[in-house]
Amino acid sequence: MSKALKRKSDGVFEKYKNSYVVSCNESNLTSKQLKHFQSMSRQHTNSHITGDVWISHFNDIKGKLDTRENMQLDKDLQYFLDSKFAVSDLKKGFRVARILDKLDQPIREFYDVMLKDRDSKVDEFSMDCFAGVNPEDLRFFERRFYPAALFYTYCQVHCTGDRHDLMNEVFSLGAGSMTMSMMPEITGMCRECQNCKLDRNASQEEIEKMNMRVFEEQVHDNFQLDYDTDTDEDDESSLNQKNSVSTGFLKEIVERESISEVSTIIFNPFVSEVQNSEKPVNEGGREFQCELCPKKFSREEFLSLHHKILHSKKKLVTQFVDLGEELITTFEKEPYSSPSSAKKAKRALKFDKN
Secondary structure, eight states: HHHHHHHHHHHHHTTTTTHHHSOOOOOOHHHHHHHHHHHHHHHHHHOOOHHHHHHHHHHHTTTHHOOOHTOOOOOHHHHHHHHTTTOTTTTOOOOOGGGGGGGHHHHHHHHHHHHHHHHSOOOOOOOTOOOOOOHHHHIIIIIIIIIHHHHHHHHSTTTTSSHHHHHHHHHHHHOOOOOOOOOHHHHHHHHOTTGTTTSSSSHHHHHHHHHHHHHHHHHHHTTTOOOOOOHHHHHHHHHHHHHHHHGGHHHHHHHHHHHHHOOOOOTTSSOHHHHHHHHHOOTTTTEOTTSSSSSSSSSSSHHHHHHHHHOOOOEEEEESSSSSSOOEEESOOOOOOOOOOOOOHHHSOOOOOO
């Protein structure tokens, strides 16, 4: 995922390159725009962070984690997680940002070690050797330990960010995205990557001003961007690694996740299933991923059509007619018939008992 963010950042820089090569004045952003800009800056920082660095930050926050008997979760984080797990909608429910995929296995292994250490201290005569895995331990891991480990690690990197904004970035699908791709928006440059993008040395303040001006241009362009979105090997290996984890009692959780893993086949709604199974290659080398289901498309128009047909929230409503008809139809509009006409239509549809 970090490479995907890096590619998008490079795409932003290439599109607005002229705005980065000249000095600029202070931009006047609204409070809402400023929060979004700060989120984009954090995503740019994420694009430079490798899996080993994420794991290193996770090691720094292990002291905040414990088993269900002793761990006290921050109230704001607990309330946020409860609200996420209370809904089943993909966009509103609990969904971990792929930028943190590399932490999956270390967190599971650490929890396994903590449980073994806890159970080793229990009196052997008070243990039921046939009890197996405690369901409460599984539930605590999924709803408290695992999310807390991810959030505390993310806060370790972005310690100055607003906590609620950080929670959304870690646990909400499409957080920070302004397009149907659900990929977070991102700034085009930072101090770390300016050497390969600029022919001069710019200060941090100057870079931030340039990013703000480009942000205003992105808003004007509705964040539309044409860049290479090919899946990189690092992203695919992180998914494979997630499926291969089988440490201790957590094997049951991992097997359950691996069943629901998404397909990597590019899906085109206008060809047969046989043709789809042959993994067609896109002419432009690009693919458009639907973040609400596993489908992928070769063109953005197909993705738009897919969203309109399969992910629309419109509901079909039955329309009553004055007289019975051979074919009952439905329409995408509110029914206009009165209760009396509905009763009349109902009587007309009754079969003759004689």
